[in-house]
Amino acid sequence: MPSPIGEQIEKLRQEIRRHEHLYYVLDQPEISDAEYDALMRRLQDLEREHPEYASPDSPTRRVGGKPREGFVKVEHSSPMLSLDNVFSEGELRDFDRRVRDLLRGQAFRYVAELKLDGLSMAVRYENGRFQSAITRGDGRIGEDVTENARTIRSVPLRVKGGPERFEARGEVIMDRTAFERLNAERDQQGLSRFANPRNAAAGSLRVLDPSITASRRLGFFAYLRLEDGRPVDGGHWESLETLARMGFKVNPHRRRCRDVEELLAFCQEWEKKREDLPYEIDGVVAKVDSVAQQQRLGFTAKAPRWAIAYKYAARQAETEVLDIGVQVGRTGALTPVARLKPVLVGGVTVSRATLHNEDEIQRLGVEIGDTVLVERSGDVIPKVVRVVSQGAARRPFRMPEQCPVCGGRVVREEAEAARRCVNTNCPARLKESILHFASRGVMNIDGLGDALVDQLVDRGLVRSVADLYALKVEQVAGLERMAQKSASNLIRNIDKSRKNSLPRVLAALGIRFVGERTAQLLAEHFGSLDAIAAAAAGDLQAAEEVGPKVAESICEFFREPRNCELVERLREAGLQFSYQGRRKESGKLAGLTFVLTGTLPNLTREEAKERIEAAGGKVSGSVSGKTNYVVAGGDPGSKLDKARKLGVPIIGEPELLELIRSGPG
Ligand code: IVH
Numbered sequence: 062m063p064s065p066i067g068e069q070i071e072k073l074r075q076e077i078r079r080h081e082h083l084y085y086v087l088d089q090p091e092i093s094d095a096e097y098d099a100l101m102r103r104l105q106d107l108e109r110e111h112p113e114y115a116s117p118d119s120p121t122r123r124v125g126g127k128p129r130e131g132f133v134k135v136e137h138s139s140p141m142l143s144l145d146n147v148f149s150e151g152e153l154r155d156f157d158r159r160v161r162d163l164l165r166g167q168a169f170r171y172v173a174e175l176k177l178d179g180l181s182m183a184v185r186y187e188n189g190r191f192q193s194a195i196t197r198g199d200g201r202i203g204e205d206v207t208e209n210a211r212t213i214r215s216v217p218l219r220v221k222g223g224p225e226r227f228e229a230r231g232e233v234i235m236d237r238t239a240f241e242r243l244n245a246e247r248d249q250q251g252l253s254r255f256a257n258p259r260n261a262a263a264g265s266l267r268v269l270d271p272s273i274t275a276s277r278r279l280g281f282f283a284y285l286r287l288e289d290g291r292p293v294d295g296g297h298w299e300s301l302e303t304l305a306r307m308g309f310k311v312n313p314h315r316r317r318c319r320d321v322e323e324l325l326a327f328c329q330e331w332e333k334k335r336e337d338l339p340y341e342i343d344g345v346v347a348k349v350d351s352v353a354q355q356q357r358l359g360f361t362a363k364a365p366r367w368a369i370a371y372k373y374a375a376r377q378a379e380t381e382v383l384d385i386g387v388q389v390g391r392t393g394a395l396t397p398v399a400r401l402k403p404v405l406v407g408g409v410t411v412s413r414a415t416l417h418n419e420d421e422i423q424r425l426g427v428e429i430g431d432t433v434l435v436e437r438s439g440d441v442i443p444k445v446v447r448v449v450s451q452g453a454a455r456r457p458f459r460m461p462e463q464c465p466v467c468g469g470r471v472v473r474e475e476a477e478a479a480r481r482c483v484n485t486n487c488p489a490r491l492k493e494s495i496l497h498f499a500s501r502g503v504m505n506i507d508g509l510g511d512a513l514v515d516q517l518v519d520r521g522l523v524r525s526v527a528d529l530y531a532l533k534v535e536q537v538a539g540l541e542r543m544a545q546k547s548a549s550n551l552i553r554n555i556d557k558s559r560k561n562s563l564p565r566v567l568a569a570l571g572i573r574f575v576g577e578r579t580a581q582l583l584a585e586h587f588g589s590l591d592a593i594a595a596a597a598a599g600d601l602q603a604a605e606e607v608g609p610k611v612a613e614s615i616c617e618f619f620r621e622p623r624n625c626e627l628v629e630r631l632r633e634a635g636l637q638f639s640y641q642g643r644r645k646e647s648g649k650l651a652g653l654t655f656v657l658t659g660t661l662p663n664l665t666r667e668e669a670k671e672r673i674e675a676a677g678g679k680v681s682g683s684v685s686g687k688t689n690y691v692v693a694g695g696d697p698g699s700k701l702d703k704a705r706k707l708g709v710p711i712i713g714e715p716e717l718l719e720l721i722r723s724g725p726g
Contacts, residue, residue, distance in 0.1 A: 066107070070114050073104045077120040078219060085214035085280075086310040087699060089683030118190050118218040122211055128270035132204035138228055139290030141181060141197045143363060144346065144370040150325060153347075156369045157321035160349060160358065163366065169354050171318040172297050173327040176344040176370055177282055179234035179262045182206070184216055184281075187226050191218045196267065209266055212275035215282075217308035224288055229309055231283035235262040236340040239278040248478040253424040254417060256446055257436075258341050280340070283309040296350045305699075313698040314338075317350065328371050330695075335373070337665055341438065344372040377436045378411070379449050380404035382429055385416065385458040387465050389489035391497050391571055393481040395460065395471065397422060399433070399445055406437045414443040418478040419460045430455035464489070485623055491525070492518050498526045498569045502577055504558045505565070508551040516540045526569070527630035529555050563590060563640035566631070572618045574611045582606055583615075589639040594619045594628065648677020649724035653689040655680050656704070659697030661714045669717065676721045684709060692717050 077100050084090045084097070105121050108114060116122075147153050160169070183203070185192045194210030195203040210216050213233070235243070240258040247254055255261035265277035286293055286300045293300060298317055305311040314331065318324040328345045335342050349355050349367040358367040384400040397416040404411055414435045416422050425445060427433060430452025437443045460480055464471055469484030482490065495514050499506035506529075517523040522536055532555065538548035561569075567590065568580035575583070586604035587593045593601070593615065601612035618624050632638055655673050657666055657680060664672070669692065670680045684691060684703040691704035691711045704711050712720070 066111055067114050070104065070107050070111065073100065073107065074116075074119055077101060077104060078217075081120060081214055082217070082308055083683070086217075086308065087683075089700065089703075091683060091685075117211075120218070122218075123214065124212065124272065124275050128272075129208070131269070132206070132267070134198070134202050135193070135195045135205045136202050137183060137195065137198075137200070137290075138185075138287060141183065141200045141203070141230065142360065142365060143200070144368055145361075145364045146344075146370045146372050148372050148374075153325060153328070153369070153371055154321055156347075157324070160367070163358050164354060167354065170298075170350040171321075171324050171347045172301070172315060172350050173318050173324055174284060174315045174346045174348070175312055175331060175338075175342045176346045176372070177232040177234050177284075177312065178257075178259050178341040178343045179232040180259065180266065181230060182210065182233050182266070182281065183228055183230045184210060184283075185226070185228045186220055186223065189220050189223060191216065191220075204267065206266055208271040209268065209274040210281075212271055213279045213281050215280050215310040220307040220309075223303075223307055226288070227293075228287045228290070229283040229304060230285040230287065231281055231309070233262050233266050234258065234280050234282065234340050235265065235277065236280060238339065243277065248418060248420075249476070251420065251476050251478050253420055257438075281310060282312045284312070284346075292352045292355060294352055296352065297348050297355075298350050300352075314696045316696070318347070324371075332373050334660055336438075337660065342373075344370050346370050374407055376407040376438055377434055377446065378404045378406045379432055379434055380411075381452070382427060382431050382433055382445075385422075385429055387461060389464060389466050389482055389487060389493070391490060391493035392573060393464075393483060393485075393487065393490050394479040395464070395482065396479070397458065397460065399427070401433075401435065404435070406435060406443065409437060411435055411437060411443045414445045416445055419480070420478050422458060428452070428455040428457045486524075488518050491523075494571050495523065495526055495529070497571050498529075503565055503569045504561055506551075506558050507554045508547060509554075512542070513537075513540065513551075525627055525630070527627055527634060530559070530631075530634035559635045559637070561637060563637050566590065566636050566638070567593070570618070570624075570628070573614045575615065579606060579611060584640040590628070591638065594625075648675070649721060650676040650678030653678045653725065654687055655717075656682070656684050656688050656691045656700055656709075657694075658691060658700040659694035661692070661694035664714060669714075672721055673717075690717075690720075 077097075080090070080092055080097055080100070101120065104119070108119065108121055147156055181197045182194055183197075184194045191211065193205060193207040194216070196206055197203050211218065235258045237258060240255070240261050243261055244254045255264060261277070262279055265274055265279055268274060283304045284301070286304050301311050301315065316323070316327050318327060324347050331342070331345060347369050349358060355365070355367040358365070360366060381402040382399045383402055386398050386400060388396045388398050390396060397419065399414045399416055401412050401414055416425070416427065425433075425448060427445060427448050428451070432449045432452065434446040434449055435443050436446045462471060463469065464482035464484065464487055466489035467482065467484050467487040469482050469487055471480045471482055473480040484490070492514050495509070495518070496511070498504050499509040517540075520540075522532065523529060532552060534545070534549050534552050537543055537551055538545050562584070564577070564581040564584040567584060568575060568577045582605045583593055583601075587596065598609065598612040598616050601607055601615055602609065650673055655678055657669055661669060673680050681688065684700050684707060686707060688704070688707070688709045691700060691709050693701050693711050693713060701711065
């Protein structure tokens with residue numbers, strides 16, 4: 062008989078599981094992170110006090126158990142095959158023709174899914190409980206990564222319904238944000254970077270210490286459901302829906318296609334939109350929907366005949382490193398940059414690629430004259446992936462001991478990968494700070510680009526960002542390639558920026574680790590710049606998402622007399638130093654709450670959110686009775702179903718823009 066404590070523990074576990082599912086699988090949290098942490102702490106305390114109720118599928122076990130000596134090899138229930146690839150429309154049509162021939166004119170459908178760029182993993186369940194997890198390995202035998210997989214929040218430890226035993230296969234991924242954050246942390250710790258999210262995901266899953274996996278924020282998307290090593294009778298689409306119902310995360314961007322034309326449309330659509338996804342994909346997977354037809358089509362030695370991977374053109378190309386130079390950033394960090402023989406990468410000419418820091422140069426083993434593979438992804442600066450062949454007359458690159466711009470002293474702090482120019486007056490640092498100050502999302506001063514900033518600094522017109530506010534039209538009009546009109550536009554834009562709200566001013570200061578989001582949260586919490594400047598590290602951490610590292614960086618900034626002087630001059634220039642809270646009481650959308658789902662035709666999700674908030678509205682992650690509108694785009698998620706169920710009005714992008722223009726009613 063379970064005692065009341067046992068019941069309490071079980072209830073708490075159920076509640077936490079529900080919130081984990083809402084947060085990690087459905088992306089629709091109902092409680093704050095702090096509330097979740099509090100529930101988790103309570104469960105941990107209870108389990109510590111009552112060890113007799115320990116259970117391997119308790120949410121507390123997601124933090125990572127003891128490190129092991131090595132991985133145990135496990136045989137797969139049926140081989141984990143790979144897929145045949147096609148690289149063009151013509152090849153996809155050939156595949157479709159083969160399928161049609163083999164099915165001898167039977168009607169059939171495809172399911173199109175995104176091809177997630179991670180590593181595959183099989184997870185096994187018994188009586189609704191997570192049992193084990195195995196990497197693909199050689200396809201026949203993989204490695205037991207059960208303890209590591211347990212730490213991945215989107216791998217359910219308990220599932221709803223389902224047979225006594227079954228297996229789900231899917232992809233372990235790391236999203237771009239987690240990847241960038243991980244590499245930034247590794248830079249700071251003087252460790253080598255991961256080349257891409259896929260390697261980072263693999264490196265994070267296949268570690269002997271599960272607590273490392275736990276810290277890496279991996280995700281798992283299920284895309285296959287097996288019983289006794291075989292797909293379950295019925296259809297694949299249905300199977301995906303069953304997986305989602307059981308509590309797995311199933312990628313929402315999927316479509317049933319009646320023919321190859323619809324399939325191609327899906328492929329082309331996502332080739333355009335792939336950069337908007339928070340994780341990387343390298344193509345589309347098409348699978349014949351009916352399991353009976355899949356059986357009829359069968360397998361070749363290495364891949365099913367009923368599925369195909371349509372791979373997107375590589376955003377990689379080979380070229381020669383002509384030289385390696387050094388850029389000095391806003392914080393003084395020296396970044397080595399490869400100058401390349403210009404090469405087309407996915408339709409864009411690339412002539413420079415970042416090498417990040419000297420450890421990365423060492424890891425890559427790259428020297429001037431080598432032929433390298435470069436990669437472009439999203440908006441980020443192209444990077445060197447690896448050396449393809451060494452140049453005959455190659456020569457190594459050495460990081461300079463002095464700042465290449467001001468000749469000042471350069472230091473490499475212990476446990477940091479970057480060298481920094483310590484001269485706060487370094488013109489390169491000043492130029493970068495001005496560009497950052499003026500950039501979009503920060504002070505948003507249009508017309509203040511590279512060439513102009515160079516001139517303003519080189520001629521001594523601007524020695525600090527505060528000097529921008531003292532600039533006169535005549536001074537700017539006298540510069541190269543500057544007409545009277547663009548000069549007065551610039552001055553007007555600078556003038557206008559005085560009205561920017563505190564979060565922007567705070568982000569503009571360029572305090573390390575204080576980006577737009579942190580600035581927003583700090584402004585909401587403290588309400589004024591003076592309160593932030595006066596706060597001790599401990600007090601700063603009371604703000605959401607501010608940890609010791611960020612807090613210390615803020616304190617350090619305001620300890621520096623030069624920075625305090627800058628702040629005073631900005632105050633005199635009339636910038637906004639206080640904040641009336643995030644919620645705008647005025648604006649066309651004041652008091653309205655929106656939920657965004659799916660991909661909008663023109664606006665990115667971020668842009669849509671900004672516009673709504675600028676008009677005084679609020680954007681929430683989940684649909685509830687308080688939601689006024691759900692804005693739905695292509696491939697909407699389950700939020701749309703919920704909206705229908707609750708009778709929340711559903712609108713598209715045009716209606717949203719109309720609301721912003723004219724308000725409701
Ligand atoms: S189905 C027998 N679906 O691509 C069918 N695979 O190149 C096996 N992958 O090993 C795979 N996204 O790691 C399938 N939606 C998806 C996928 C996917 C990514 C990976 C998987 C597989 C590799 C084959």
